[in-house]
Amino acid sequence: SQKIEQNSEALNIQEGKTATLTCNYTNYSPAYLQWYRQDPGRGPVFLLLIRENEKEKRKERLKVTFDTTLKQSLFHITASQPADSATYLCALVTGTASKLTFGTGTRLQVTL
Amino acid sequence: DTGVSQDPRHKITKRGQNVTFRCDPISEHNRLYWYRQTLGQGPEFLTYFQNEAQLEKSRLLSDRFSAERPKGSFSTLEIQRTEQGDSAMYLCASRTAGTSVRTDTQYFGPGTRLTVL
Numbered sequence: 001s002q003k004i005e006q007n008s009e010a011l012n013i014q015e016g017k018t019a020t021l022t023c024n025y026t027n028y029s030p031a032y033l034q035w036y037r038q039d040p041g042r043g044p045v046f047l048l049l050i051r052e053n054e055k056e057k058r059k060e061r062l063k064v065t066f067d068t069t070l071k072q073s074l075f076h077i078t079a080s081q082p083a084d085s086a087t088y089l090c091a092l093v094t095g096t097a098s099k100l101t102f103g104t105g106t107r108l109q110v111t112l
Numbered sequence: 113d114t115g116v117s118q119d120p121r122h123k124i125t126k127r128g129q130n131v132t133f134r135c136d137p138i139s140e141h142n143r144l145y146w147y148r149q150t151l152g153q154g155p156e157f158l159t160y161f162q163n164e165a166q167l168e169k170s171r172l173l174s175d176r177f178s179a180e181r182p183k184g185s186f187s188t189l190e191i192q193r194t195e196q197g198d199s200a201m202y203l204c205a206s207r208t209a210g211t212s213v214r215t216d217t218q219y220f221g222p223g224t225r226l227t228v229l
Contacts, residue, residue: 004154032216043116043203043220044155089154093216097168098207099145100218102154 002027006090006103013080013110021075021106023090028101030092033066035075038087038105047088048075080110114138116221118204124227125194132190133224137206144187145218146179147203148172155203161187162209194228201225 005024013019023033032051036044050057050066050073057064063076077084087107091100117136125131137144142163147155158177159169163184173179176194181187191198205218 034217036220041223041225043205043223046217046219049216091154095168097160098143098216099157099160099168100147100155100205101157104152104154 002101004028004090004092004101004103006088007106008104010107010109013108015081015110015112017080019077019080019084019108019110021088021090021108023073023075023103025071025092025103028071028092028094030094031098032093033064033073034091034093034100035062035064035073036089036091036102038089044089077108080108082110082112084108085110116204116206116219118202118221118224120224121222122225122227124229126229127194127196129194130190130192131194131226132188133202133204133226135187135189135204135206135221137186137204138219141206141208141219142184143207143209144181145205145207146187146189147205149201149203149223150199158189191226194226196228199226199228 003026034049035047038044048064050064061078065074087105089105091102119134145160146158149155158173159179161181176192179189201223203223205220207218
């Protein structure tokens with residue numbers, strides 16, 4: 001069966017450290033993968049997109065990698081800040097509708 | 113660009129009542145999506161429109177659910193005879209058709225939180 005797995009346990013890290021979030025998937029062949037941030041009671045906000053033929057993408061303090069052999073994406077936030085505390089969702093894009101199939105999300109808590 | 117808007121933001125209703133939600137996408141976006149999100153889960157795809165045509169529906173969309181997008185602008189999602197299991201956040205997203213990063217990105221609204229008592 002198709003599955004997208006993200007760490008269900010919250011990730012607690014200290015300010016200034018690098019946060020690394022994992023997204024693993026099975027039985028999908030996504031054209032591309034996206035990462036979103038979601039704050040409580042709000043809709044997801046797009047962060048980064050990476051295509052199947054790309055290994056790595058960066059945007060400011062964010063970096064995402066995509067390994068289609070391992071069927072895994074890693075999302076890194078360097079020099080993390082308390083304002084980075086949120087739930088981070090990975091989403092695969094599939095089909096002609098280009099609909100998003102989301103993981104359950106990982107809650108990140110950055111403490112002082 | 114005023115973003116995707118949804119109305120109402122919160123809706124409390126009694127079991128068996130009908131509810132309707134509205135989504136106004138970003139004006140130049142021709143694709144519009146509806147998702148449902150329950151607590152602790154990621155959003156799940158319900159249906160999508162390209163212009164006014166509804167092109168795909170998830171099996172999650174039972175016959176009590178109907179969505180429209182008249183004239184390819186705003187969209188409505190109606191739930192008839194609501195059940196407690198319908199309690200969730202209903203999210204709308206829009207994008208343009210194309211293959212660039214800008215067009216491949218779905219922009220989400222703030223969602224409508226539905227509580228069925």
